[in-house]
Amino acid sequence: MKKLKNVRTAALDGLLAIEKNQAYSHLLLHSLIEKNDIRPKDIGLLTELVYGTLQRKLTLDFYLSPFLKEKKKIEDWVRLLLWMSLYQMVYLDRVPDRAVLFEAVEIAKSRGHKGIASFVNGILRNIQREGLPSIEDIEDDFERISIQSSTPIWLVRRFAEQYGLETAEKICMSQLLPPNQTARVNLNKTNVHELINRLKIEGIEATAGELAPEAIKVLKGNVAKSESFQKGYMTIQDESSMLVAKALDIQENEHVLDSCAAPGGKSTHIAEMLSNTGKVVSLDLHEHKVKLIEGQAKRLGLPNIETKTLDSRHVANHFPVHSFDKILVDAPCTGFGVIRRKPEIKYTKTERDIKALSNIQKEILDAVAPLLKPGGILVYSTCTIDQEENSEVIKSFLAKHQEFTHDEKLVDRLPKKVKDYISFGQIQILPHYFGTDGFYISALRKKV
The missing domain is CATH 1.10.940.10 (NusB-like)
Incomplete structure (x- = not known):
């Protein structure tokens, strides 16, 4: 006892x-x-x-x-x-x-x-x-869903306004399920089949992922403690998050800016896709978080990542226009897509936070836009499912920046399983679709 x-x-x-x-x-x-x-x-x-x-x-x-x-x-x-x-x-x-x-x-x-x-x-x-x-005795739908899923009622109403009541209930209930433990295979060092066998020897049971081709799903054991992890054969990352680098259409020798990069999951994915060519410039506001990116790059054996402690709203002071072939803005957000990993989010975030964050998101996009070469791709992503931080931000950006347009070819770059959810070069993955984190991705192309 x-x-x-x-x-x-x-x-x-x-x-x-x-x-x-x-x-x-x-x-x-x-x-x-x-x-x-x-x-x-x-x-x-x-x-x-x-x-x-x-x-x-x-x-x-x-x-x-x-x-x-x-x-x-x-x-x-x-x-x-x-x-x-x-x-x-x-x-x-x-x-x-x-x-x-x-x-x-x-x-x-x-x-x-x-x-x-x-x-x-x-x-x-x-x-x-x-x-x-009995929760079933609660007559008001919003209150019933709120109590049943333990989601503040204002958030239930907000999801219902944006997605309809039935989908709002699915979102809220799915956030109670335990998250999958998934990892991204470092294809520069190994492949999915080899890593699954390697982990088996270490006493860890894993299978191929369901969304991303380089993903594995861990069924038993802790990969973060494994020798395979320490040797840089993988990165712990949710499968929906792995789609972000895919959206960039990375080609060898490109210069890529990851403007909000910590802790480094997407920067390292981009660097792996560059196959030791080109360069990823990874920025973050906080020095201790930049160290996390550097630690990841070292563990994975990626020499093509350059880090900088910088507020990405001030990039114009540090880089000339047309510096990058591709730009990623994985923006700070409310995180309503990752509530099953961080349950406190649903109780601590407010509508005021949504408004403040959407303003920051727009400022970052405005700041990085001139740095992209004509014909280049800008990807905007968040781990939230709130439309004010997602599609509304992109709508506002495109109204202000006529030199950008939706990249309709995004549908060709993402896995077949998600194609039905892609329209106008953007995708909103809700947490109940595939049991992954909720994620938003928008691909924009700069006109030549």
Whole structure:
């Protein structure tokens, strides 16, 4: 029991850090594992508790609310402990309720006092006895989807306005599913078949990806810890993200600008496609993030990446016009396409963030446009699914820059499986289409 308590205590600490300090769940998890010396066999439970509770906190609060009849103010950690315990009781079949209750009471005793422990025990036993309120009884569609998918109601309404109610529900529910672990094979060093066999020897089970031809899907094991990863045979990347470099139509010896490049997944993909020719100039605003790009390039054996710490809105001061054959703007965005990887996004981002980010996105596009050679391709991409940051940004850019047009040949460069979703040189992949991240890609060509 002691080790289980350690895992649950660590999970509660993590949830508190996310709630109070707006810590990033994926980064926080690594520090929790190291700080608490969590055993490899317990990492799965820790991950499940943190991500699961966070993903479903609005649902859990709905379930909990009728049992807090006095509506008195309870401390954050107590509410989080109740959510986490309730998550295990509702969603984890392999953990018996008696173990959940025992651990919750022990944590309440050690973190608070006997009175809090008694309160937590009483609430959880009442839930056991009386059962959960029904989400299906909620009459308002927006509220029902919001509670069922644990998505703030303003975001449900926004998705419904942009995609229709039925698709909005699919988007929100699909974001509760665990993300696939996928990697991009470094074709300069190996191929998909060879890497799958190599990983098998290392005890990792993988299969060919479904969207990108150079993708593998990891079924069992952690590739980030593998010797194959350390030797630069692959990069961890979502399959929808792998389509971005494909959209650029990379040819050998080209000069390519990646204007918002960290942590380097797309820069390294472009560099691999250049086959040790040409050059990728990778920019990022923060020096520590530029170091990440450099680390990736070194691990993968890519000498054709040049990095620079620079706000891409100021590129005109550093590069002459017509400097690049291709330009990628993988813009900063709300990240509504990667909620299953970073669940805190749906609770912390606001409509004000969307507006502010769309302005930055337009500024970056305006700044890089003169640097592209006539006839060159500019690709704009985001990991969000909000149209104000995607198609609306491109519409605004094209109205201002008559020298650009939609690149209709994008359809020839992307895999057959996504062709039905491409129109006017752009594609919006929603997270429920292929079980990937939600991603937007637009290819524009500069007129000669």
